[in-house]
Amino acid sequence: MIRSFALPNFGGLHARPAVKLTMLAKSFDASIEMSARDDGKWVDAKSVLRVMGLRIGPGDTFHFRAGGADAETALSAIAALAERSFDEPGGGETAGSPDNAP
Numbered sequence: 001m002i003r004s005f006a007l008p009n010f011g012g013l014h015a016r017p018a019v020k021l022t023m024l025a026k027s028f029d030a031s032i033e034m035s036a037r038d039d040g041k042w043v044d045a046k047s048v049l050r051v052m053g054l055r056i057g058p059g060d061t062f063h064f065r066a067g068g069a070d071a072e073t074a075l076s077a078i079a080a081l082a083e084r085s086f087d088e089p090g091g092g093e094t095a096g097s098p099d100n101a102p
Contacts, residue, residue, distance in 0.1 A: 002065045003075045005082040013056040015048075017086030022048045024081055030068035032078070036060065045078075 007013055013021070025032045025045040032045040036054040043050035045064065056062050066074050081087070 001067070001071055001075060002063055003079060004061055004063045005079065006061050007056055007058060007082070008085045011088070012058050012060075013051065013054070013062070013086075015052065017088055018048050018051045020081065020086050021078070022046055022051055024077055025074065028066075028068075028070050028074035028077070030066045030071040030074045032064060032066045032071075032074055034065075035063045038063065 022045065033042040034045045034051065034054065035042045036056050040054075040063075042065065043054060045051060054062070064075055064078055066072075068074075
């Protein structure tokens, strides 16, 4: 089971949202992996260092795959976190939005 998301965060998947993501992933028994590309390297979504190593930037699409008894629930929870812009202040803003004008 694979799901893909566009990263809405203005600052990319930096340390704070990466920690939120990995903590959420660790709350499930499912094996959860993510990739920055369709054909890219898959990493353990429960490892903050591996997640940050993907260097996912604003607007980038990233992919999750999960397996196990609660895989569908895990991917739904990750989707909800991504839709909330990882609960980051100004998370849905983009570089060209008026809120970010100098």
